[in-house]
Amino acid sequence: MARAATTTDAFNAVAEPRRRQILDVLVRGERPVGDLVVALGVAQPVVSKHLKVLRDVGLVQVRDDGRQRVYRVDARPLREIHEWLAGYSDLWNERLDLLDEVLAELAAAESGTPAVRPPDVGSQHPEEQS
Amino acid sequence: MTSSTSTHNTERHSAPHHSGKATVSLPSDTQILITRHFDAPRALLWRAWTTPELVKKWWAGQRGQVTSAEIDLRVGGSYRYVLVANEGFEVGFHGEFSEIVDGEKIVKTEIFEGAPDGVAVNTDTFADAGGGTQLSVLVDCPDQQTRDMIVASGMEDGMQESYDALETVAGGLAAS
Numbered sequence: 348m349a350r351a352a353t354t355t356d357a358f359n360a361v362a363e364p365r366r367r368q369i370l371d372v373l374v375r376g377e378r379p380v381g382d383l384v385v386a387l388g389v390a391q392p393v394v395s396k397h398l399k400v401l402r403d404v405g406l407v408q409v410r411d412d413g414r415q416r417v418y419r420v421d422a423r424p425l426r427e428i429h430e431w432l433a434g435y436s437d438l439w440n441e442r443l444d445l446l447d448e449v450l451a452e453l454a455a456a457e458s459g460t461p462a463v464r465p466p467d468v469g470s471q472h473p474e475e476q477s
Numbered sequence: 478m479t480s481s482t483s484t485h486n487t488e489r490h491s492a493p494h495h496s497g498k499a500t501v502s503l504p505s506d507t508q509i510l511i512t513r514h515f516d517a518p519r520a521l522l523w524r525a526w527t528t529p530e531l532v533k534k535w536w537a538g539q540r541g542q543v544t545s546a547e548i549d550l551r552v553g554g555s556y557r558y559v560l561v562a563n564e565g566f567e568v569g570f571h572g573e574f575s576e577i578v579d580g581e582k583i584v585k586t587e588i589f590e591g592a593p594d595g596v597a598v599n600t601d602t603f604a605d606a607g608g609g610t611q612l613s614v615l616v617d618c619p620d621q622q623t624r625d626m627i628v629a630s631g632m633e634d635g636m637q638e639s640y641d642a643l644e645t646v647a648g649g650l651a652a653s
Contacts, residue, residue: 442536447515454521
């Protein structure tokens with residue numbers, strides 16, 4: 348997938364925890380900056396700085412509503428991240444689902460009973476008859 | 478009168494034979510973190526994770542077949558996994574173990590042989606949790622480019638994932 352330069356990259360933008368917090372608030376609906384200041388509990392200049400980064404990468408859009416500026420999420424860059432991460436995430440899910448099966452086989456082979464049981468409880472394996 | 482009964486009739490449980498879904502997150506510009514809970518004792522997970530014949534059964538996921546798994550599980554020892562993808566091409570990964578705490582932790586390098594300049598360091602940890610085991614794999618990359626390359630390596634031809642999980646993604650990113 349084509350990726351923008353790192354300075355204008357949604358991936359970098361969401362690597363910063365405060366900016367993820369801002370997105371978490373905005374994903375529930377558009378909010379003026381004052382609400383974000385309250386929600387995050389940090390000073391307005393800090394919030395504004397992060398909002399600028401988010402706007403620069405297109406994750407947040409702003410509109411004027413009377414005297415205040417209202418911010419909202421634009422999820423398109425997130426979709427790009429999601430798609431990008433999805434293949435890798437799928438791969439690990441496939442692996443670990445198969446690993447579940449391996450573990451079930453191991454547990455079954457180890458004892459006919461749940462793996463927490465000591466193996467000699469009720470063991471009557473006449474297997475070794477050399 | 479409006480009846481305000483909330484109908485939470487089904488709590489979300491995972492399917493009976495899967496104990497969980499892996500969470501993949503990007504804790505920083507240069508890291509990937511995979512976590513997953515297993516309904517299996519730690520010793521068993523460790524064995525499935527470190528025994529070549531067992532690794533062969535799961536490491537390729539649905540993407541192909543592991544044709545070779547060599548594991549010399551000791552500090553300074555090396556490992557190499559090779560899989561033949563369904564499309565026919567061969568993919569190899571190898572690395573060296575730098576730390577091993579038996580049953581608990583493995584630190585190893587991971588080199589994708591298709592792009593051997595990017596050396597990641599993987600920290601696999603196994604912890605008792607909720608009667609089972611919590612696995613976490615932290616992939617530490619030398620730079621963002623390598624991290625991105627590794628993530629992209631998991632991408633198949635299509636984007637089979639639906640588009641409606643955006644809030645989940647945002648939540649997952651925040652939780653990382």
